[in-house]
Amino acid sequence: MELNDKERMILDAAAEVFADKGFFKATVSEIANEAGVAKGTIYFYFESKRDLFKSLITSKTEALHQGIRKGQQKGESFENQIKEIISSKLKFFAEEEGLAKSIIYDYAGMDEGFKLELWELRNKHTEKIAEIFQKAIDDGVLRNISVDDTVTVLLGTVHAFGYKNYLSPVEEDVSIAETVDIIYDLFMQGVQK
Amino acid sequence: MELNDKERMILDAAAEVFADKGFFKATVSEIANEAGVAKGTIYFYFESKRDLFKSLITSKTEALHQGIRKGQQKGESFENQIKEIISSKLKFFAEEEGLAKSIIYDYAGMDEGFKLELWELRNKHTEKIAEIFQKAIDDGVLRNISVDDTVTVLLGTVHAFGYKNYLSPVEEDVSIAETVDIIYDLFMQGVQK
Amino acid sequence: MELNDKERMILDAAAEVFADKGFFKATVSEIANEAGVAKGTIYFYFESKRDLFKSLITSKTEALHQGIRKGQQKGESFENQIKEIISSKLKFFAEEEGLAKSIIYDYAGMDEGFKLELWELRNKHTEKIAEIFQKAIDDGVLRNISVDDTVTVLLGTVHAFGYKNYLSPVEEDVSIAETVDIIYDLFMQGVQK
Amino acid sequence: MELNDKERMILDAAAEVFADKGFFKATVSEIANEAGVAKGTIYFYFESKRDLFKSLITSKTEALHQGIRKGQQKGESFENQIKEIISSKLKFFAEEEGLAKSIIYDYAGMDEGFKLELWELRNKHTEKIAEIFQKAIDDGVLRNISVDDTVTVLLGTVHAFGYKNYLSPVEEDVSIAETVDIIYDLFMQGVQK
DNA sequence: AATGAATGAGTATTCATTCAT
């Protein structure tokens, strides 16, 4: 997955345009313009508009997941690891707002094969998170719940906060650190007295 | 919001086609075909493809929210009320799979005005849920957490399970009742020992 | 050519809409709206949109020509007769500006048969004018020129002034009486010293 | 206003089709066919059907006006200059019959901005003609009439003859040279004995 | 006589993709 300069320029331009317009309303012409190359050049490096979008999503998603995995390998405390995960994902929402939208919303237009690829990409890091949980259960930090469901709860919650704070049509502007603490608390303690 | 027969037929057809193809890949011709009317008839009842989509989403979302509100007015126990909410939303995911996708994914292509409408529609029922939580806090059933954040956690969690079980590219086929219990437990207790 | 009330209402509405939009951009719906009748009603009285336009033009053109013929039968002086003709036509331009435009410009869209009808209508009154000229030649008032060409010059000149003063994209607002005198003078004397 | 080959081909095809059908009944497809290019190619060179029409009219009108201006710069006699002007315009009617119709009739459908452009184009050469008249007045060749009105009379007369001889639904086939003499005589002498 | 819901042929325009240079 080595990218040369031209590819990088095109991908950066694509990120901007897709983020702004979404997959279907973005045009290859505009991406080419933005990248400062001719339309044909895009087709030299990418098979199609869809392929370009895929490459973009894959690269961004990988970056996101990489960020998430960071905390996991450092032998940090459970709390720090989970907070790092929450934080990475919220940051992604906050920093790449438009692109996050584009990934979320235009996903529908993609073919099954690509969806599966993304699903597997997602699985790879949910499994990592699951491992963290499993270890916490074994260590007696967490009660004996399904690690799989636990991952779902955590990511769902983070997603909901990310959406609410950074993607909703109404601005909310809440600090990430604050949100991390709120999520962590609710996630750990539940809501019951 | 009285709908006559023709409008109902068109809206049903639209639900099917939008669910299958998403907003951008659905064509007005196909919807007309599916509805058994001429293309022009669609434009007699709806201003545009977008207007048709909006009407569809609005009607479906209202139905969903109505379902959610049901449990709230019956003076049921807190547990039953929450479980009813979780259940309604999961049912919507399960039963209207394609449409749920379409609503989620094509949302991006909509104009700000429409997004705001939907957002307000959403707020109306999150407020209802918030009231349930507030009462539970007052009754000493829940600890003293932000009701707003609590709604976010609950809906995020339900969404994540709904997505994972009913919208993901990999079939999971988990029963709704079971999922409701899992969500309720994790939501209430958290994951900590 | 007896017109009942409904036909009159429709024709009046058509005059307004065609004047405003021109034949091609006017819609039958708008005419029906303007007339306060249902679309179908128009088709009860007129065969088609084109037929409606034809009827309108015919009626307006007849009115115009009638006005022109007036002066001719009164045994008035040559000067008064000619000035009456010039005046009638200028008045039509001034008073029915939009309609005059519509008649002039949308003429192209009409079929040959209708054009011939209009041409003959036009001929009927050019012949009347020609008779006036012929008499003036016989009386020694005009020099011995082709009456046919003379009609062409007169109508062309009037048309040019009418267009310039009342239909051009730039407002000119010159009084009709004044214009009549200018035209009559130039027409009679020519420009040579 | 440099036109490359493709643009020239498209414009020629457009001239033919617009002349034949008029603006509203002409289709872009037919123009593309006639030009031997794909529909998309037209949109590569022209923004829209309307833009194509504008470009066509502008180019043809400029050609017409150029012809008219010819005689003016040669230091010819007054008579020759005027006859050249009459002749150019009649030739345009005779040679570009359909296009002249299209310009005249579809003018109504154009937007105000474009009408003004054409009006100014027209003014540019009426001013030239006015100068010729002014000089003739100063030289004592013409009597002291309004040069502006004189231009109107001349162009109106030429237009009426052009229309009658070359655009009317009835063929007249009169030679241009002959018509020029008739117009010049009537224009100069008037009709009065 | 009058209505207005229903029709569907007709058309401008867009844009991903190709390919000769």
Added chain:
DNA sequence: AATGAATGAATACTCATTCAT
């Protein structure tokens, strides 16, 4: 490697006209 002119399939939308009521 890079260009950008050329392509043409694809599609939303309009509106004159019909006809059952």
